[in-house]
Amino acid sequence: MAKQLQSIRGIHDGLPGEVANWQFIERQFEQVFRQYAFAEVRLPVLEPTELFVRSIGEETDIVSKEMYAFEDQGGDHLCLRPEGTAGAVRAYLQAGLTRSGGQRWYYKGPMFRRERPQKGRLRQFQQIGAEWFGASGPAEDIDMLAMAWQLIQSIQLQHVHMEINSLGCPDCRPAYRDTLQAYLTDKQQHLCETCHQRMHSNPMRVLDCKVQSCQQQLTDAPEMVAHLCEPCTSHFDTLKTGLAALAIPFVVNARIVRGLDYYNRTAFEIITDQLGAQGTVLAGGRYDGLVSELGGPATPAIGFAAGLERLGLLLEASAVSVSSAGVDVAVAALGDATLSYSLQVAQQLRQHGLTVLHCGGGNAKRQFKVADRESARFVAVLGEDEMQAQSLTLKNLASGEQITCDITEAIQHIK
RNA sequence: GUGGUCGUAGUUCAAUGGUAGAGCCCCGGCUUGUGAUGCCGGUUGUUGGGGGUUCGAAUCCCCUCGACCACCCCA
Incomplete structure (x- = not known):
C-alpha cells in the first residue's frame, strides 16, 4: 500500500454495498413522506455563515468550533451547512411563502461538522429531515412525531424507542432556569468541572451530564415539565394523549435538552442502544421563534432530522433484507x-x-x-x-x- | 479539542528483535459450449508514512496520517 491519495478524515465514500442500504431507506421514507403530504426540497450545501450564527447560536459548539467556514475569493463568509433547518427557514422566507399556508417539506443531503470521527459520527454525514412551517398546535406535533415513528417503522428497525420532553417557552423557561440554577448552586461542590461551566452557559445541559457522580446529585433536580406554564402544559398533555391514541410507544424523558438554541416546547428523540454513544437516530422539536429570529413573521414550526449513515448501520444490525436489483x-x-x-x-x-x-x-x-x-x-x-x-x-x-x-x-x- | 486501542497481500488474520506467511478472493489450466462443488498452478506487500535505537526492526522509541472506543457534542 504505497503512499496514495485518500479521502479527508471523517469524510467517507459511499460504496455500492452501503448505498444500497441508503437507497432502501430513501425509498421507504419517501413513501411515508408522501402519505403525510410532505414535499421534497433541495437546498444549498453552501450558505452564508451568518445564517447559522443567528439561528443555531454563536455559543453552541456547532457554530463556535465545528463549522467548515471560510472566506471565498470575493470576500464572502460562507460555510458548509452543519444542519438543515436554518437553510430551510431561509429558503422559506426567501421564496416568500409566509402567506401560502402551511409548508411541509422534507430534504436529504450532506451536512458538515468538524468533529472527532467515530462510527456513526462523520464530518460529512447525510441527514433526512422534515420541517413544517405554520404548524401551530399540538395536533401538528402529533402528526410530526407519528410520521417520524412511521419512518423508523418503515425500515423495520428493532431496538429503538421514542423519548419526548417539553422545553417550555419564553414565558416559563426563564423562571425554571432560575429555579434550576439555584438548585445547582447548592450542589455546586459535588458537580464535575464541565458542569460548573454549564451551570452558567446552559444550566439545562447539566441535567444530561454523563458523569455518574453528577447524576447521583441530580436525582431530585427540578424538571422543566413540572414548571411549564399553563399553555405549555396543555400543549404537552395533548401531545401525549395524541401519541397514546395512535399507540405510539413513548416515554417522557425530562432530561432531554437541545444543543441548538432555537427549540421550544416539544423536543423528541428516537434512540437505539445499538450504536454505542451515537445512539440518537432521529431527533427534532418545535422552534416557534426561529422564523421571526431570521427576519420573518412570527411562524410556529416543528422539524426533525435523521442520520442516514446511522440508520444504515442499524439496518445491518437488524439484518433487514434490502432487496437489491440483481442481474436477471x-x-x-x-x-x-x-x-x-x-x-x-x-x-x-x-x-x-x-x-x-x-x-x-x-x-x-x-x-x-x-x-x-x-x-x-x-x-x-x-x-x-x-x-x-x-x-x-x-x-x-x-x-x-x-x-x-x-x-x-x-x-x-x-x- | 482531550484520553485510549489499533494499523502486515484485494480481504480476514499469523509471524519470541533474526529469511514476511496462511485462508478466502482474483487470474490461468485440467474441460478450446457450462457456474455454484473437485484437482493443479500463478500474481500481489517499500509491514500506513517519516525518523531513531540495534549487527539486525512488522516487533522497541519518537513524530505523523488514518480507523475505532470513551469524553465532548450530536443525526
Whole structure:
C-alpha cells in the first residue's frame, strides 16, 4: 500500500454495498413522506455563515468550533451547512411563502461538522429531515412525531424507542432556569468541572451530564415539565394523549435538552442502544421563534432530522433484507463471430425491462463464473448454433435446467 | 479539542528483535459450449508514512496520517 491519495478524515465514500442500504431507506421514507403530504426540497450545501450564527447560536459548539467556514475569493463568509433547518427557514422566507399556508417539506443531503470521527459520527454525514412551517398546535406535533415513528417503522428497525420532553417557552423557561440554577448552586461542590461551566452557559445541559457522580446529585433536580406554564402544559398533555391514541410507544424523558438554541416546547428523540454513544437516530422539536429570529413573521414550526449513515448501520444490525436489483440474465457469447448477435439479444432483453449483464465473450467457463458471481438468475448462451437458428440457450443457474428457444419464449420464461 | 486501542497481500488474520506467511478472493489450466462443488498452478506487500535505537526492526522509541472506543457534542 504505497503512499496514495485518500479521502479527508471523517469524510467517507459511499460504496455500492452501503448505498444500497441508503437507497432502501430513501425509498421507504419517501413513501411515508408522501402519505403525510410532505414535499421534497433541495437546498444549498453552501450558505452564508451568518445564517447559522443567528439561528443555531454563536455559543453552541456547532457554530463556535465545528463549522467548515471560510472566506471565498470575493470576500464572502460562507460555510458548509452543519444542519438543515436554518437553510430551510431561509429558503422559506426567501421564496416568500409566509402567506401560502402551511409548508411541509422534507430534504436529504450532506451536512458538515468538524468533529472527532467515530462510527456513526462523520464530518460529512447525510441527514433526512422534515420541517413544517405554520404548524401551530399540538395536533401538528402529533402528526410530526407519528410520521417520524412511521419512518423508523418503515425500515423495520428493532431496538429503538421514542423519548419526548417539553422545553417550555419564553414565558416559563426563564423562571425554571432560575429555579434550576439555584438548585445547582447548592450542589455546586459535588458537580464535575464541565458542569460548573454549564451551570452558567446552559444550566439545562447539566441535567444530561454523563458523569455518574453528577447524576447521583441530580436525582431530585427540578424538571422543566413540572414548571411549564399553563399553555405549555396543555400543549404537552395533548401531545401525549395524541401519541397514546395512535399507540405510539413513548416515554417522557425530562432530561432531554437541545444543543441548538432555537427549540421550544416539544423536543423528541428516537434512540437505539445499538450504536454505542451515537445512539440518537432521529431527533427534532418545535422552534416557534426561529422564523421571526431570521427576519420573518412570527411562524410556529416543528422539524426533525435523521442520520442516514446511522440508520444504515442499524439496518445491518437488524439484518433487514434490502432487496437489491440483481442481474436477471447474464449473456455468454461463445466465439468471436457471435459478438454482434449477443449484443442484439442483450439489447432486446433489456428493452423488455430485464437487467442484463454481457459477460464479454471469451471462454464459456469464465463467463459462467462471472454470471455466478453476479448472482444472475439465468445465463443466455449464444454460440454459432444459436445464432444460425436465431435462438438462445437459456440456463437457470439455481436449478441447472437448460432449454433452447427463441427470444420471445425466453423472455416469458424469465419473467 | 482531550484520553485510549489499533494499523502486515484485494480481504480476514499469523509471524519470541533474526529469511514476511496462511485462508478466502482474483487470474490461468485440467474441460478450446457450462457456474455454484473437485484437482493443479500463478500474481500481489517499500509491514500506513517519516525518523531513531540495534549487527539486525512488522516487533522497541519518537513524530505523523488514518480507523475505532470513551469524553465532548450530536443525526
